[in-house]
Amino acid sequence: MKKIIENIFARPAAAGMVGDGFRVYQYFPGPKSFFPQKISPFLMLDFNAEIDFSPSDTVRGVGVHPHKGFETVTVAYKGAVAHADSAGNAGVINAGDVQWMTAGAGILHKEHHDEAYSKKGGPFEMVQLWVNLPKKFKQTPAKYQAITNDDMGRAELADNGGYVRVVAGDFNGVKGPAFTFTPINMFDIHLNKNGNLTTSIPASHNTAILVVNGDVEVNGAHAAEHSFILFRNEGEEVTIRANEDSVLLFLSGEPIKEPVASYGPFVMNTQEELLEAMQEFNSGKYGTLE
Numbered sequence: 025m026k027k028i029i030e031n032i033f034a035r036p037a038a039a040g041m042v043g044d045g046f047r048v049y050q051y052f053p054g055p056k057s058f059f060p061q062k063i064s065p066f067l068m069l070d071f072n073a074e075i076d077f078s079p080s081d082t083v084r085g086v087g088v089h090p091h092k093g094f095e096t097v098t099v100a101y102k103g104a105v106a107h108a109d110s111a112g113n114a115g116v117i118n119a120g121d122v123q124w125m126t127a128g129a130g131i132l133h134k135e136h137h138d139e140a141y142s143k144k145g146g147p148f149e150m151v152q153l154w155v156n157l158p159k160k161f162k163q164t165p166a167k168y169q170a171i172t173n174d175d176m177g178r179a180e181l182a183d184n185g186g187y188v189r190v191v192a193g194d195f196n197g198v199k200g201p202a203f204t205f206t207p208i209n210m211f212d213i214h215l216n217k218n219g220n221l222t223t224s225i226p227a228s229h230n231t232a233i234l235v236v237n238g239d240v241e242v243n244g245a246h247a248a249e250h251s252f253i254l255f256r257n258e259g260e261e262v263t264i265r266a267n268e269d270s271v272l273l274f275l276s277g278e279p280i281k282e283p284v285a286s287y288g289p290f291v292m293n294t295q296e297e298l299l300e301a302m303q304e305f306n307s308g309k310y311g312t313l314e
């Protein structure tokens with residue numbers, strides 16, 4: 025049975041800045057978004073739709089800040105982001121790469137434009153997702169997975185229709201490399217004009233598609249550039265056909281049916297745990313990062 029579409033939302037009207045390096049439309053949740061609910065296990069989606077940054081000698085971005093109790097997933101389409109964290113990890117997320125960072129028990133990190141990109145300027149296009157952790161894994165040690173193009177699963181579509189890069193989960197038998205704490209599918213879909221695909225996702229998964237670029241038909245409904253398709257938990261089959269060359273971010277996951285208590289960069293289950301997280305942060309428990 026076809027997966028039923030709940031709604032197709034146009035891009036939120038207003039963008040906001042994260043630090044001075046990311047100009048994002050917050051698709052969910054939050055006051056600027058078009059729907060307030062989180063779609064568990066996904067907590068937040070910030071889309072830096074393509075913009076040109078001018079060349080700069082100082083790198084733009086966000087300075088040192090904490091996270092606890094969930095994961096941040098950064099998908100780089102254009103431009104490059106340098107990151108460093110208090111667990112001693114550092115690197116560059118280049119176009120085509122995904123960084124899957126598990127904040128878990130707590131971490132400090134910073135996210136800036138890569139220096140080489142910064143000097144040159146030019147197109148910049150990214151998504152950052154926040155993915156919740158179930159209660160039993162909120163205290164897991166912080167870590168990150170750098171997932172490059174070569175690591176990803178790749179499915180070629182029939183009739184020169186394009187390709188699907190599988191970051192996490194399973195697309196028609198092709199598996200993604202990301203380790204996830206709950207069942208999640210994350211696909212980077214590239215369709216050529218008139219290309220199409222069909223896949224099946226469990227009805228129990230919360231499921232959504234962001235049209236990063238292009239123009240598509242999803243289960244017969246039209247979805248324009250930057251629109252966001254949210255499905256109901258009814259039906260399994262998703263068919264997509266591209267009206268022009270298109271790039272889509274496909275997300276689905278088994279909902280985590282636990283209470284969510286969140287404040288800024290901390291996402292726990294209770295108010296008490298939130299207070300604890302802030303105390304840990306204030307007492308330097310998440311380590312140091314310059």
Ligand code: MN
Nearest residue numbers: 091096133135
């Ligand atoms: Mn962050």
